[in-house]
Amino acid sequence: MGKKIPLWQCILIILVMIGLLMWSILMDNGGEPHIALILAASFAGILACLNGWKWAYLEQGMLAAINRSMQACLILSVVGCMIASWMACGCIPSMMYYGIKIISPKVFLLTAAVLCSIVSLATGSSWSTAGSMGVALIGVGTALGFPVPMTAGAVISGAYFGDKMSPMSDTTNLAPAMAGATLFGHIKHMVYTTGTSLVIALVAFTVMGFMHASNSTPDLSVINAITDFITASSYIGVVTLIPPVFVIVAVACKLPAIPSLIGGVFIGVPLFWLNEDALNRVYDDGIVHNIFNTLNNGISMGNEDQIAVIANGSEEIEGVLGELSGLLSGSGMQGMFWTISIILSAMCFGGIVDCTGVMGTFAGLLLKVAKGRGGLVLATELMCLFVNATCCDQYLALVIPGRMFKEKFEDMKLRPENLSRALEDCGTITSNFFPWNTCGATMRSFLGLPDSSYIPYAILNWLNPVVSVTFGYTGITMTKLTDEEYAKILEQREEEKKQAMAALEA
Numbered sequence: 001m002g003k004k005i006p007l008w009q010c011i012l013i014i015l016v017m018i019g020l021l022m023w024s025i026l027m028d029n030g031g032e033p034h035i036a037l038i039l040a041a042s043f044a045g046i047l048a049c050l051n052g053w054k055w056a057y058l059e060q061g062m063l064a065a066i067n068r069s070m071q072a073c074l075i076l077s078v079v080g081c082m083i084a085s086w087m088a089c090g091c092i093p094s095m096m097y098y099g100i101k102i103i104s105p106k107v108f109l110l111t112a113a114v115l116c117s118i119v120s121l122a123t124g125s126s127w128s129t130a131g132s133m134g135v136a137l138i139g140v141g142t143a144l145g146f147p148v149p150m151t152a153g154a155v156i157s158g159a160y161f162g163d164k165m166s167p168m169s170d171t172t173n174l175a176p177a178m179a180g181a182t183l184f185g186h187i188k189h190m191v192y193t194t195g196t197s198l199v200i201a202l203v204a205f206t207v208m209g210f211m212h213a214s215n216s217t218p219d220l221s222v223i224n225a226i227t228d229f230i231t232a233s234s235y236i237g238v239v240t241l242i243p244p245v246f247v248i249v250a251v252a253c254k255l256p257a258i259p260s261l262i263g264g265v266f267i268g269v270p271l272f273w274l275n276e277d278a279l280n281r282v283y284d285d286g287i288v289h290n291i292f293n294t295l296n297n298g299i300s301m302g303n304e305d306q307i308a309v310i311a312n313g314s315e316e317i318e319g320v321l322g323e324l325s326g327l328l329s330g331s332g333m334q335g336m337f338w339t340i341s342i343i344l345s346a347m348c349f350g351g352i353v354d355c356t357g358v359m360g361t362f363a364g365l366l367l368k369v370a371k372g373r374g375g376l377v378l379a380t381e382l383m384c385l386f387v388n389a390t391c392c393d394q395y396l397a398l399v400i401p402g403r404m405f406k407e408k409f410e411d412m413k414l415r416p417e418n419l420s421r422a423l424e425d426c427g428t429i430t431s432n433f434f435p436w437n438t439c440g441a442t443m444r445s446f447l448g449l450p451d452s453s454y455i456p457y458a459i460l461n462w463l464n465p466v467v468s469v470t471f472g473y474t475g476i477t478m479t480k481l482t483d484e485e486y487a488k489i490l491e492q493r494e495e496e497k498k499q500a501m502a503a504l505e506a
Contacts, residue, residue, distance in 0.1 A: 002052030002356070007365075009051070010358045013044045014390060017349060021436060033436045037345035037392075044352045053356055061355025065347040068395055071258075072127075072438050073340045078261045079131040079446070080336035081295040082243075082268075087330040088279060088299050089271035091243055093234035095136035096143070096328075100227055105144045105213040109205035112137045112151060113158035113460075117198070119248060120162020125169065125257055126439075128247065129159040130446045138447055139328070143226040146212060152447045153457020154205055160429050161198050161460055164190060171398060171428045178402030179409075179420035186424075189417035192477040193425055193468045194460075200467075201459040225317045229310050233301040233328055235275040243268040265295065298332030300325070339445040343438045346392030354391055354400065362386060363404035373412060377422050377472025380405050381465050384427035393438055394431035398423045410489050415479045425468035429461045 005013075020036035045058050086092045103111050115137070120129040134155040141151030163169050167183055176186035230236065243264045250260035272279060272287050272294075278301060283290045302325035311318035353359055363383055370379035383401040388394060402423050409419040431439035435452055444452070455462065471477055481489070 002048065002054070002057075005047065005051050005356055005358060005361070007361060009047050010361045013040075013047060013353065013358060016040055016043050017390065032342075034341055034345045037342070037349050037436060041345070041349040041352055044349060044356075044358070048352060048356045051356075057355065058352055062348045062351035065351030065354065065391075065393065065396075066344060069343050069347050069393060069438055072442070073343060074258055075125075075127055075261065076336040076340055076343075076442060076445075077333050078258060078265065079127065080298075080331060080333040082247075082261055082265045083131060083135060083446075084294050084298045084330035084332040085265045085268035086240075086243055087234075087301060087328065088275060088294050089243070089268040090235040090237065090240040090275045090278075091268060091271070092136050092139070092330075093230050093301060093328060094236045094238070094240045095133075095244075096139035097227060097230045097236045099136060099140035100143045100223065100230075103140060103144075105146075106210050107206065108141060108144055108146060109150065109154045109209040109212075110202055112141070112154040113161075113202060113205050116155050116158025117162045120159045121166045126156070126159035126163035127442055127446070128257065128261065129162065130155060130443055133244070134159065134447055143223065148447070148449065149453040150208070150212075150457045152443070152449055152454035153459065155447065156432060156443060156454060156458045157198075157201050157205075157460035160432070160458075161194060164194055164424050164428055171394060171424060174395065175398050175402065175420040175423045175427070176416070178398055178423065179406060179416040181416035181420040185417050186420045189421045189477070189479070190424060193421060193471055194464055197460050197464040197467050200463060204459050222317055225310050225314075225321065229302065229306060229321050229325075230328070232306050232310065233303075234278045237274065240271055240274065242271070294332065296332050297334050298330045300329035302328045336445065339441045342436060342441040343392075346436050346438065346441075350391035350393055350396060354396060359387060359391065359396075359400050360404065363401065367404070367408060370408065373414065373475065373478060374469065374473030376405070376408055376412060376414075377418075377478075378469050380419065380422045381426035381469060384423060385430055385465075388427065388431050388437055389434050392434070392436055394428055397427035397431060401427065407493075410481070410486070413481045413486050415481055415485075418478055422468055422472070426465040429464050432458070432461065 017037075017040035020040050021033055024033050024036035041062070045055075048058055049055060083092070116129050116133055119133050120126055134152075137155055138148060138151055142148060164172060165187060166172060167187060172187065173183060175181075176183055179186075181189075246267050247260050247264040250263060269291060272291070276287065279287050279290075281303070282299060282301070302321070307318055307321045307325060311321060366379040366383050370376045380401050383404065384397045387397040387400050391397065391400070402419065405419060406416075409416070431437050432443045433452060433455055434440045435444060440452060443454075444450070447454070
């Protein structure tokens with residue numbers, strides 16, 4: 001253990017990290033953040049060592065942070081295989097085809113948000129929802145003429161609503177654990193802020209859908225060309241929807257996420273033979289020789305010859321089909337390692353600033369300026385946002401502020417559900433705003449976006465923290481502890497202090 005890192009050095013660490021990321025992403029011709037994060041971690045490590053922190057301790061901090069992200073990395077790898085499997089068996093093309101045929105453009109954004117909410121509630125995972133339903137909806141939205149960032153915003157809004165409200169979600173269990181609340185008390189308390197935000201977001205998506213549909217009516221010839229291209233590229237049938245149904249049912253039955261996703265991968269494999277004609281155009285040596293290759297390296301179902309035939313000389317249709325062709329491909333497990341490497345790089349930086357107390361320094365500053373009930377909620381959510389941006393991990397964005405602000409909420413006689421709700425209203429839901437955060441990198445990878453241009457359209461995600469702070473200042477649903485409950489908390493604190501002193505003496 002070293003000495004406390006001075007405030008000016010803490011600020012310098014954050015400024016260097018921001019500067020390197022801005023240079024890498026904005027200045028270096030759209031460069032990538034991996035090396036910037038490693039350099040930022042190196043700078044933070046050097047300053048920590050100059051303040052007496054041993055390298056072995058810093059290394060353990062990094063490894064602990066990486067260990068927290070290992071489940072996310074495993075899920076990413078499996079989802080990469082799953083997307084490739086579902087693409088090869090015709091599942092995702094079928095979802096796109098039926099979506100184009102059934103969903104009206106006027107209610108497309110509304111439908112996308114609702115569908116993703118339902119799937120995410122059932123699975124407890126925004127990642128699984130975006131990696132399956134989200135991929136198909138991006139294709140449907142493109143076919144209906146919606147910009148990809150707009151569709152992605154609706155997908156992410158729905159996916160994160162379900163993730164927050166599902167009792168099977170890891171963050172939904174972690175937040176009340178940090179605050180000292182019960183799981184279902186926490187979910188019930190979130191209904192007020194998250195439910196209000198969802199209603200407003202759905203109204204906004206409905207208005208946006210009607211406005212977009214009235215301003216740009218889809219050309220039927222283009223729509224027909226798109227459906228012809230999908231059917232020419234892959235087998236279309238209801239039976240191909242068995243894998244996603246299995247995953248939803250498996251996770252809803254409380255089976256672990258990773259085995260459920262692996263089941264979704266391999267249930268899709270026998271369905272490859274339904275898609276034999278299309279796959280024979282992709283492979284020269286048959287399906288059997290390429291099953292592992294498909295899951296590992298991915299597959300692309302569309303090709304230029306099909307585009308040329310269906311476009312029949314129309315440059316407009318050829319351009320649309322060219323864009324759609326990219327959506328009829330899955331990059332497999334290997335395609336996810338770009339994202340995994342961002343996560344590992346980010347965890348190196350996040351682990352150092354967490355274990356050396358840099359985050360605690362900033363939390364202390366916010367506690368000093370947190371005045372009143374509303375100021376406390378605002379300070380908590382600002383800390384969640386700050387940790388998401390600097391520690392690059394949504395779990396830390398729940399753990400660190402939860403640990404720092406718990407006693408402050410108790411001293412204001414606010415029930416623990418108020419803290420757990422504030423943690424999720426910002427910590428969980430804004431994690432995808434930063435491209436170098438585990439969630440931001442994942443959403444961009446799944447939905448095929450080069451940047452975070454979906455943020456203005458992810459209405460639920462930026463509106464929820466605003467609603468939460470508003471409730472904090474107005475006192476709406478900010479429930480109070482009784483005198484007896486507060487007295488028990490004070491007794492528990494005294495007991496914990498005695499135990500800590502006894503441990504030190506021993």
